[in-house]
Amino acid sequence: MKKLSFFKSTISFVLLLSMSILLVNCSSNRDDDNTSPNSTAFNVDDFALTITSKKFAGDWLEINFAVKNTSKISYSKYEQGNFTVKFTAKTTDGEVFQRATYVEYVEAGVTYTDDVHLNYTAGKTLDLNTLTAVIVQDK
Numbered sequence: 276m277k278k279l280s281f282f283k284s285t286i287s288f289v290l291l292l293s294m295s296i297l298l299v300n301c302s303s304n305r306d307d308d309n310t311s312p313n314s315t316a317f318n319v320d321d322f323a324l325t326i327t328s329k330k331f332a333g334d335w336l337e338i339n340f341a342v343k344n345t346s347k348i349s350y351s352k353y354e355q356g357n358f359t360v361k362f363t364a365k366t367t368d369g370e371v372f373q374r375a376t377y378v379e380y381v382e383a384g385v386t387y388t389d390d391v392h393l394n395y396t397a398g399k400t401l402d403l404n405t406l407t408a409v410i411v412q413d414k
């Protein structure tokens with residue numbers, strides 16, 4: 276009987292120790308997420324978007340643009356995710372064409388420049404007065 280009693284007390288001790296370790300580990304205040312302590316959510320108001328030039332070339336429109344990060348936060352696809360600059364325009368008969376380009380990284384206070392080609396159906400006339408550009412966060 277003494278052997279059985281010793282075995283029960285050993286198992287009880289191991290079980291109590293395991294439960295204590297589990298309780299301490301689960302109640303820790305440490306955040307185990309992979310987010311950086313400086314990470315901030317994406318905010319479209321941190322950017323100023325400007326179309327710097329537009330030029331027709333065949334059946335596409337070349338659009339040069341600048342995105343200025345007006346915040347003190349450096350944006351990265353690894354911290355806040357990709358965001359997109361989306362261009363939309365209509366032809367004179369009302370057909371809508373769209374082109375988007377990704378922005379992966381813009382340091383605080385820095386201006387990112389790029390260009391896109393907005394393709395549209397040959398033979399149609401693109402109405403430049405309908406050209407819009409917006410910044411959206413990719414989901």
